[in-house]
Amino acid sequence: MVKGCLFFDIDGTLVDSTKTGEIQEEVLEAIREAQRRGYACLICSGRSLAGLSQYRDIGMDGYVFSDGAGILIEGQDMILDPIPxxxxxxxxxxxxxxxxxxxxxxxxxxxxxxxxxxxxxxxxxxxxxxxxxxxxxxxxxxxxxxxxxxxxxxxxxxxxxxxxxxxxxxxxxxxxxxxxxxxxxxxxxxxxxxIGVTKGTGALLAAEMLGCDRANTYAFGDSMNDASMLKECAYGIAMGNSAEELKKIADYITTDINDRGITNALEYYGII
CATH class of the missing domain: 3.30.1240.10 (Hypothetical Protein, Haloacid Dehalogenase-like Hydrolase; Chain: A; domain 2)
Structure with a gap:
């Protein structure tokens, strides 16, 4: 049983794709610390599974991809919900x-x-x-x-x-x-x-697969395709660099991606 599930968008949240395709070491260490404290950390992205290839070896606990249409968690059957x-x-x-x-x-x-x-x-x-x-x-x-x-x-x-x-x-x-x-x-x-498939529904199904109650789910995003997971998860965190429309529905607005945004949010909620 995990203490909670953390769902991270990639572009604009974990990665400043205007500068690099890499996740900063400071962010990776914050994620590792959350994992050490019993939290499952998952990527929740609009990218396809192929588009996540460079992030498959960083130690994440699972992947919600293609805007929630696919879920991959180690040791469990992959979930796919394609368009007819x-x-x-x-x-x-x-x-x-x-x-x-x-x-x-x-x-x-x-x-x-x-x-x-x-x-x-x-x-x-x-x-x-x-x-x-x-x-x-x-x-x-x-x-x-x-x-x-x-x-x-x-x-x-x-x-x-x-x-x-x-x-x-x-x-x-x-x-x-x-x-x-x-x-x-x-x-x-x-x-x-x-119909009915979103990042939000994908995140909640992944949490259920990991035995995590919705009350202990956290979503981190920056763009409007992250809105569903910020709404569906118990705690929705918008990056400081988020679209203004997303900030309006967030439970918490953290700092910019290049100003310890992920780390500051994890510290704010007492996760690390």
């Missing part, structure tokens, strides 16, 4: 009609339309360093196969096009608008999962 294939095909057709870009993630691979493909190839190059090549399993959308899709990003060139699409969006899809966190040069962006 028929909805994926319908989404691709709608994206063409409404001039939207898609980035779809399965367990080990991802499929992107043209602009997203180029952007993710650049991101893959940023993550590759010190002779170690990052591999996001990236393919063009035309190469889409039968791999179950767990999560999809969608980007529109204007808010008007997003609103038109929302009017016809399939109700079996969960949608989070992430424009406030990821500026799109006048456009809008969002993330899609199977």
């Amino acid at each position: 294939k028929e909805q994926i095909l319908k989404l691709i057709e709608q994206a063409k009609e409404y001039h939207a870009e898609l980035f779809m993630s399965s367990l080990h691979t991802s499929f992107a339309s043209q602009e997203q493909y180029q952007m993710m190839k650049e991101w893959e190059a940023i993550l590759s360093k010190d002779g170690k090549e990052a591999d996001l399993g990236l393919h063009s959308l035309e190469e889409l196969n039968d791999d179950p899709i767990l999560e999809s990003d969608i980007c529109f060139k204007s808010p008007a096009e997003e609103q038109i699409w929302l009017a016809v969006k399939d109700p079996s899809l969960e949608y989070i608008n992430t424009t406030a966190s990821y500026g799109r040069n006048g456009g809008t962006s969002g993330e899609l999962t199977h």
